[in-house]
Structure formats: structure tokens, C-alpha cells
Amino acid sequence: MGVDKIWVLVERADGKVPPAALELLTRARDLATTVEAVAWGPDVAAVAAELGAYGAAAVLDAGDPGDALVGAPVAGAIAAAVALGNGPDAVLIAATYDGRDIAGRLSARLDRPVITNVVGLEADGDGLLSEHGIFGGTQVATARFTGAGPALFVVRPKSFSAEPGGGSEGAPQVRPLPSGDLGSTNTAAIVAHHAEERTGPKLDEADVVVSGGRGLGSADAYAMIDELAKLLGGAPGASRAIVDAGWVPYAYQVGQTGKTVKPTVYLACGISGATQHMVGMKNAKNIIAVNKDQDAPIFTVADLGIVGDVHKVLPKLIEALKARS
Amino acid sequence: MNVAVCVKQIPDPAAPPALDPVTKNLVRTGKLILDDSDSYGVEMALQLAEAAGGGEVTVISMAPGGETSGLRTALAMGAAKAILVSDDALAGSDALATAKVLAAAVRRSGADLVLAATESTDGYTGTTPVQVAELLGLPSVTFAKKVTVDGSSVRVERQTEAGYDEVTCPLPALVTVTAGVVEPRYPSFKGIMAAKSKPLEQLTVADLGIDAGEVGAAGARQVVVDVAAAEARASGEIVVDEGDAHERIVQMLDQLKVI
Ligand SMILES: Cc1cc2nc3c(=O)[nH]c(=O)nc-3n(C[C@H](O)[C@H](O)[C@H](O)COP(=O)(O)OP(=O)(O)OC[C@H]3O[C@@H](n4cnc5c(N)ncnc54)[C@H](O)[C@@H]3O)c2cc1C
Numbered sequence: 001m002g003v004d005k006i007w008v009l010v011e012r013a014d015g016k017v018p019p020a021a022l023e024l025l026t027r028a029r030d031l032a033t034t035v036e037a038v039a040w041g042p043d044v045a046a047v048a049a050e051l052g053a054y055g056a057a058a059v060l061d062a063g064d065p066g067d068a069l070v071g072a073p074v075a076g077a078i079a080a081a082v083a084l085g086n087g088p089d090a091v092l093i094a095a096t097y098d099g100r101d102i103a104g105r106l107s108a109r110l111d112r113p114v115i116t117n118v119v120g121l122e123a124d125g126d127g128l129l130s131e132h133g134i135f136g137g138t139q140v141a142t143a144r145f146t147g148a149g150p151a152l153f154v155v156r157p158k159s160f161s162a163e164p165g166g167g168s169e170g171a172p173q174v175r176p177l178p179s180g181d182l183g184s185t186n187t188a189a190i191v192a193h194h195a196e197e198r199t200g201p202k203l204d205e206a207d208v209v210v211s212g213g214r215g216l217g218s219a220d221a222y223a224m225i226d227e228l229a230k231l232l233g234g235a236p237g238a239s240r241a242i243v244d245a246g247w248v249p250y251a252y253q254v255g256q257t258g259k260t261v262k263p264t265v266y267l268a269c270g271i272s273g274a275t276q277h278m279v280g281m282k283n284a285k286n287i288i289a290v291n292k293d294q295d296a297p298i299f300t301v302a303d304l305g306i307v308g309d310v311h312k313v314l315p316k317l318i319e320a321l322k323a324r325s
Numbered sequence: 326m327n328v329a330v331c332v333k334q335i336p337d338p339a340a341p342p343a344l345d346p347v348t349k350n351l352v353r354t355g356k357l358i359l360d361d362s363d364s365y366g367v368e369m370a371l372q373l374a375e376a377a378g379g380g381e382v383t384v385i386s387m388a389p390g391g392e393t394s395g396l397r398t399a400l401a402m403g404a405a406k407a408i409l410v411s412d413d414a415l416a417g418s419d420a421l422a423t424a425k426v427l428a429a430a431v432r433r434s435g436a437d438l439v440l441a442a443t444e445s446t447d448g449y450t451g452t453t454p455v456q457v458a459e460l461l462g463l464p465s466v467t468f469a470k471k472v473t474v475d476g477s478s479v480r481v482e483r484q485t486e487a488g489y490d491e492v493t494c495p496l497p498a499l500v501t502v503t504a505g506v507v508e509p510r511y512p513s514f515k516g517i518m519a520a521k522s523k524p525l526e527q528l529t530v531a532d533l534g535i536d537a538g539e540v541g542a543a544g545a546r547q548v549v550v551d552v553a554a555a556e557a558r559a560s561g562e563i564v565v566d567e568g569d570a571h572e573r574i575v576q577m578l579d580q581l582k583v584i
Contacts, residue, residue, distance in 0.1 A: 013486060069466065069492065071455060097468050097485060104455025113419045113547050116450045133555065134344075140555045141349070147546030154452070188464040188494035196488035208583050232583060244505040250470065250484050256449065257503075265583050267574075282558060286581055288574055294563070301558045304577050308566025317571040324575075324584065 002031035002123035003089035007060070007078070007150075010039040010051060011070075011098055017047050019205070020094035022162035024155060025054040028092060029166040031123050036088070038062055038177060040074055048171040055166030060177040065186075071101030072185040078102075079109040080180035082150060090128055090151040092121075103154045105185070114152035115143055119159045127151075137279035157204065158262045158283065196249045201235050203252065208234030209263045209284070211254055212242060213277075215270020215291060215310055219247035224314045225269060231321040237261065239271045255280035270310045273298025290314070326377040326474060326496075328370040329436035330404070331427050331454065332363040334388045334395030335447045348542070349549035350417055351447060357388060359395035362442035364509035365502050367399045370440050372507060373474050381405040383434040387415060387426050393525060400520035401512030407525045408434060414530050417542030420448075424456035426540060429533035431461060438479060439499040443468055458499040465499040466492050470506055 006028040010021040021037070028035040037056035039047065044061040051059055062077035081087050091106070093099045095116065107114040119140070120131030127144060130153055134141050145151040203209065210232065212225040222242070229236040237259070238252040254261055256276040266284035271277060273289070273296055281287070282301050289302040290313050299305040306313055334357035343352045359367075370382040384399040386392075387410040396407040408430045415426065431439055439458070444451035458465035470489060471482035477496050482489045484503060512520070530537050538544060564570050578584045 069464075071465065071467075072459075075459070097483075100451055101455055101465070101467055104452040105459045107421055107452060108424065108456040108459035111421070113421045113545070114450075114452050115547060116420075116452060129550070134552070138555055139344075140553055141549050142551040142553075143547050143549050145547050183462050184495075185459065185462060185464055188466050188492055188498070190490045190492050192491040193485075194482075194488045194490070232578070234583075240504070246505075249488065250503075251486065251488060257443065265578065265581055286577070287558075287561075288577065290570075294565070299563060300560050302563075303561035304573065305561065305563045306566055306570040306574065307563060308570050312568075313566055313571050313574075316568075317574055320571055320575050321584065 003126065003128060004032060005034045005036065005088040006032040006090045006092060007036050007038050007088040008056070009091065009093045009099065009102065010037050010047070011094065011096055012039065012041055012047065015043070015046065017050055019162055020096070020157040022054050023158065023160040024092045024094060025051065025056060026162050026165070027121055027160040029055040031121060031128060032089070035166070036060055038078065040065060040070060045174050048174050052172040053164045053167045054162065056172055057168065058172050059174045061174055062177045063179060067189045067191070068186055069101065069188045069190065070098050071105045072182050073179050074102045075105035075109055076179040076182045077177045078106055081177055082110055083180070087150050089149045090153060093152070093154045095154050095156050100154060103152055107152055110150070112147065112150065112152060113145070114154060116154040118153045118155040121153065121155070133279060135275060137282065138275060156260055158260050196251050198251065200229065201233070203235045203237055204259045204261055206235035207263050208232040208265045208267070209237045209254070209261050210234055210267045210269065211237035211239065211271060212269050213239035213271030214241040216242070221311070222247055224310070224318065227318055228267070228314065231318065231325065234263070239277050268298050269314060271298055272296050273301065326374060326380040326438065327383070327434070327436045328374050328380065328438045328440060329383045329385055329431050329434040330363070330366045330370045330399070331431070331439065331441040331457065332367065332384050332386050332395060332399055333360040333445045334358065334386055334392050335360045335445065338446050344552055348417060349552055357392045357395055359398040360442065360446050362444065362446050362504060365504055365506050366440040366442055367402050367404060368507045368509040369472055369502050371403045373438065373472065377474055383408060383436065385427060385430045385434065387411070387423055389416060391527060396525060397520050398512060400523045401516040402510055403516060406523055409525060409527045410530070410533065411527060412529045414537035414541045414543070417545055418540050419545045419547060420450045420453045421456055422540040422544050424453045424460060425535060426530065426533065427453070428457045428460040429535055430528065431457065437496045438474065439463070441499065441501050443501045443503055454499060454501045463497055463499050464494045466494050467501040469500050469502045472500055472502065472506065
């Protein structure tokens with residue numbers, strides 16, 4: 001069965017444990033004899049019981065980086081443990097901004113490669129095989145580390161489902177994971193946070209996602225997407241083309257460099273279906289696409305494809321939904 | 326202020342990608358071009374050097390076969406010089422080996438600020454720049470949507486899940502930029518002509534003092550054991566809108582009980 005020990009990195013948002021960390025803990029339980037969580041920031045002990053309920057036998061506290069970007073201090077703490085011979089066989093890291101920073105720094109500090117874009121993990125003798133999407137997720141490559149551990153995996157959110165289990169009675173023990181010498185790598189500091197206002201469900205947690213692309217023709221036409229999302233109790237999303245064009249904030253972006261979504265319904269309006277977009281939404285349970293080009297790639301994944309003009313179909317759809325409510 | 330930009334020269338993304346059936350590495354044949362994602366870093370570097378009142382922009386790339394066409398594009402945009410690391414020993418390098426090579430080349434350039442894209446268009450491992458920073462002992466700020474330099478520190482608006490953070494960092498430092506950080510210029514005819522005579526230094530791994538056994542296929546510590554097509558989704562029903570297609574959408578939403 002897999003490896004002896006896996007560490008799962010837990011990056012909290014507003015103190016809360018995100019689904020991505022629970023997904024990784026759930027998967028790690030089947031791959032290792034011992035699973036431990038690594039967390040940082042204020043009051044790590046507050047989430048120990050929750051992490052334990054998902055199988056963490058211990059929680060390692062990498063300290064509070066304060067205003068510093070977390071890449072250097074968290075990687076430093078893990079690398080210090082590895083140097084002392086207390087490291088794990090594998091580290092699982094969710095593919096977030098900070099997760100990628102930690103992974104890159106850790107890889108260089110340990111002089112170990114890192115495998116990114118992981119969408120599956122399997123036990124292979126006393127090691128692990130990782131599956132990762134390449135060419136925008138159209139192909140799956142299976143990879144294996146050949147050198148000494150720890151093996152570093154950066155895993156896309158929603159690759160596994162999160163289920164409690166494997167926990168022991170009560171909250172697991174919290175142990176400090178002291179950082180090594182960080183030199184000048186730890187000098188980047190956050191001076192202000194800016195949150196973009198959003199109402200309704202979060203994009204990556206919504207049951208319905210309505211996304212708009214360049215086919216809307218103008219930033220103003222995005223109002224139709226907002227309205228549809230509201231009528232369906234869902235979240236509005238976007239292709240990168242209209243994020244880059246400044247029509248909507250980056251937080252709306254779905255795809256390889258944006259959010260991965262898995263809603264019950266994904267409604268794509270005026271989106272061509274570039275591989276980089278599809279990698280973020282093709283696992284939606286149902287996909288509906290509206291595009292005026294019948295050869296648009298998005299139709300290859302759509303359960304229902306409407307060949308039509310968004311300016312004709314969407315206003316009628318909005319009226320019909322309003323009439324029902 | 327001197328700025329180094331790590332750029333990747335990649336096969337034209339418009340051409341379908343392929344893997345070598347034996348080595349499972351990306352096949353890179355034909356002319357390579359400057360990765361579109363890197364044109365933002367080059368433009369940002371030019372603007373920052375100008376705003377700082379001078380200094381040179383050096384573009385740095387690792388590529389097979391002495392490939393320089395992407396570097397020429399960056400020189401034509403206005404970069405002062407280029408460093409190319411090209412060596413048969415580098416074939417099959419993983420991201421960390423690439424980072425070791427780039428870090429060694431950056432060290433030679435004597436840059437105050439190192440820029441790179443958040444990820445490449447063809448490989449998108451997205452870890453190389455931060456590995457470079459760690460190898461050089463530099464702080465890094467990733468996912469920049471705005472960059473300004475103020476004397477001896479860099480100020481970045483860094484994308485976050487919720488919006489963005491304002492981050493400051495003393496120089497020297499490494500910053501990765503997203504598409505849209507600036508609008509890249511097109512090389513002018515004059516720029517293209519001038520690029521032909523700009524210095525382009527070509528180096529081997531030995532020139533950089535790197536052991537050939539540490540990089541390339543020899544140094545890679547991960548192997549791809551299999552590549553298969555991802556599970557394809559069965560394509561569904563196609564309806565050509567004749568004025569009532571919205572009704573079919575409503576019907577489906579109804580069936581799925583989301584309305
Ligand atoms: C490294 C990298 C990372 C990337 N990451 C992402 C990512 O995370 N997310 C992402 O989305 N993209 C990403 N991209 C960009 C991606 O390649 C595409 O460029 C982008 O998704 C295209 O957006 P779009 O579908 O809105 O625009 P287009 O490709 O321009 O498509 C517009 C579509 O609208 C249709 N249309 C036009 N008018 C109408 C109308 N009136 N009614 C109906 N349909 C109409 C057209 O037929 C067309 O299919 C990435 C690219 C790179 C290189």
C-alpha cells in the first residue's frame with residue numbers, strides 16, 4: 001500500500017479549511033500509512049479537530065508568516081524537517097497561488113523535482129503514480145518519481161471528493177514545524193488586501209455557473225450573464241479573453257489559470273471552448289453551450305448545444321426564467 | 326536598473342502539439358517563436374527600465390538547436406541583449422533543471438529585477454520562476470497584474486482568490502507577470518533591423534559551470550510511464566436556434582431541478 005507518510009498542505013482562507021485540503025486528506029488516507037496536515041497562520045489549533053476528522057494523525061504548525069508571502073517560510077519549515085530526517089515520503093499541495101509558490105521553493109530547496117497539474121494519484125508498489133492533464137487536459141500522462149523523496153505533487157482542486165474518515169478520537173496533536181534560515185527570500189510583504197465585491201455563491205462552490213466569453217461582444221452585455229446567474233441562484237464566470245479585456249475581474253475566470261468548477265450545470269455563453277478553458281469546466285455534471293458557430297469546440301463537451309446568437313437566446317431565456325419566478 | 330526577463334521559445338501553439346512516442350517528451354520541431362505569455366514580461370521590463378531612467382533589459386532563454394528567433398523578437402521589441410543557453414545535454418530537462426540553468430544565466434546578467442511569465446503556454450508547469458528565485462536566494466512575487474519600481478523596491482498588485490494584494494519587496498527580486506499586466510508592443514521595422522546587430526551570447530552548460538549529469542534526461546528524476554487520451558465526454562444534443570431554443574434550455578434546467 002503506497003507510502004509510509006504523506007503531508008498535506010492546508011492553506012486556509014479567512015481561517016477556514018478549504019475543500020481542496022479536505023480532498024487531498026481524503027485521497028492521502030488511501031495512499032499512506034500515516035497522513036499529517038501542515039498548516040500555518042494564526043491559531044492552527046482551531047482547525048485541528050476538523051483536519052483530524054478527515055484523517056490527519058497530527059497537525060504540523062509551520063508558524064504564522066504574518067504579512068510575508070507564505071512561499072518562502074512554509075517551504076523553509078518543510079525543508080528544515082526533511083533535512084533533519086523527519087520529512088514525509090510525499091507532499092500534496094493544492095494548485096493555488098500560494099500553493100504553487102510553496103511547491104517551487106520547496107523543490108529548489110530540497111533539490112527534488114515537482115509534478116504539477118496532477119488530477120489523479122494511485123499507489124504503485126511502495127511509491128506513487130500521478131496522473132496529470134497535458135495539452136489542456138485532452139491527454140492524461142502518468143508519471144513516477146525515480147529519485148529519493150519526498151515526492152512533490154501540485155494537485156488541481158476537485159480532483160478528488162472530500163469525505164470524513166480515518167480519524168482518531170478527539171483533535172490530533174499540534175506540533176511546531178520550525179523554519180530554517182530564510183535569508184532574504186522572505187522579504188516580500190503584503191501591505192494591503194483588496195477584495196472584489198461579489199454577492200451570491202462562490203464560483204468554485206456554486207451549483208450553477210453561468211459564464212460569458214468574447215462572443216458577448218461587449219462588457220455591457222455581461223449584464224445578461226449576471227442576471228442569469230442571479231435568476232438561477234448561481235455564480236457568474238468568464239473566459240480569460242474577457243478577463244484580459246477588463247470586462248470582469250480575474251476572480252471570475254474559469255480554466256487552467258483560473259478556477260476549476262464542477263457545478264450541476266455549467267452554461268457557457270459565447271465561449272469557444274479553448275482547451276485552457278475546458279480544463280476548468282469539463283467535469284461539470286451538465287454543460288449547456290450557446291455559440292453561433294456550430295463548429296465551436298465547446299459543443300464537443302456540451303450535453304445541450306444551442307447554435308445561436310447570445311443576443312437573441314439569452315434575453316428570451318431571462319424573460320422565460322423571470323416568468324416562472 | 327537592469328532587468329532580466331526569462332523567456333521561453335515554443336512551437337507555434339496554433340500547430341497541434343505532439344509527444345515523442347518513446348521519450349514522452351514534448352516534440353519541438355520546426356521554428357520556435359516567443360511564447361506569447363512572455364511578451365508581457367518583455368514589455369513590462371522595457372517600461373520599468375525606461376521609468377527608472379535607464380538600464381538594460383536582457384532576455385534569457387534555454388532552447389534546443391541554437392534557436393534564437395523568439396529572442397530576436399524580444400530584441401526587436403527593444404531589449405538590449407540576449408543570452409541563449411543551448412546544449413544537447415539539456416534535452417529532456419525537467420522544470421528544476423531548467424531553473425538551474427536560467428538561474429546561472431540570470432546571475433551572469435547582473436539584473437536588479439528578474440521577470441518571467443506565471444507559466445508557459447506549452448508546458449504550464451508554472452513552477453520554474455519560483456525555483457529560479459529560490460536558487461538565487463531572491464524574494465519573489467508571483468501573479469502580478471501591476472508592477473511599479475520605487476527606488477530600491479518593487480510594488481506589485483498580486484492576484485488572489487478574492488481580488489488582489491498589494492505587495493512590496495526590496496530589490497533584487499523576481500516577479501512573475503500575468504497576461505494583461507501591460508499591452509505588449511509590436512516590433513517596429515526599425516526594431517527588427519536593429520535586433521540583427523544586438524549582442525546575443527550563446528552558452529553551454531559547461532560555460533555556466535553546471536554538471537551535465539545534473540540536467541537533461543540524465544538528471545531527470547521523474548519519468549512519464551504512460552500517456553493516454555483523457556476520457557472524452559459524449560457529445561450531446563445540438564439545437565439550431567430558430568427563435569425558441571431558450572425553451573429547450575428551460576426544459577433541461579427543469580429536469581435537472583435547478584429551477
Ligand atoms: C497559458 C494560457 C492559459 C490560459 N488560461 C485560460 C483560462 O484559465 N481560462 C480561459 O478561459 N482561457 C484561458 N486561456 C485562453 C484561451 O486559450 C482562449 O483564448 C480563451 O479561453 C478564449 O476565450 P473566449 O472563448 O471567450 O473567446 P474566443 O475564443 O474568441 O471565442 C468567442 C466565441 O464566441 C462565439 N460568438 C461570437 N459572437 C457570438 C454571438 N453573438 N453569439 C454566440 N456566440 C458568439 C464565437 O463563435 C466564438 O466561439 C489561456 C491561454 C494560455 C496561453
